[in-house]
Amino acid sequence: MPRTRSKSKKFGNTELCFHVDPFSEDELVLRQSIQNAMEQTFGLTHAFTYFKFVDKNPQISELKIATATMYASHFKAALAAYSGNNRFSFLRETTKPDSSSEGEEEDMAF
Numbered sequence: 001m002p003r004t005r006s007k008s009k010k011f012g013n014t015e016l017c018f019h020v021d022p023f024s025e026d027e028l029v030l031r032q033s034i035q036n037a038m039e040q041t042f043g044l045t046h047a048f049t050y051f052k053f054v055d056k057n058p059q060i061s062e063l064k065i066a067t068a069t070m071y072a073s074h075f076k077a078a079l080a081a082y083s084g085n086n087r088f089s090f091l092r093e094t095t096k097p098d099s100s101s102e103g104e105e106e107d108m109a110f
Helices: 027-042 069-081
Strands: 003-006 013-021 052-057 062-068 087-096 105-108
Touching (some): 013 069, 027 069
Antiparallel strands (some): 013 062
16 A cells, blocks of 8 residues: 655745855856855755755846755755855845645655
């Protein structure tokens, strides 16, 4: 019998917007800085938490990333406390609920 789990708001998608100083055009450098911040704050297990780049605006040094809602607070805390080459200042957060199935159960067949 397949296992099921109820969906909740933690499975939604959250976009986080940060001011980055100094700003880098290279996504690899930015990704490494974000992963270093997560590792520095939460350890190696959180260093590889999934996120994707949504938008980069080098004119105003703004970076927007998307992650699961349940990890948004981890990214905000880690990037605020990061002591690496880049400085991240949190600007805003936009949460989009998972529209695929609110309150439905998801099949997790193995």
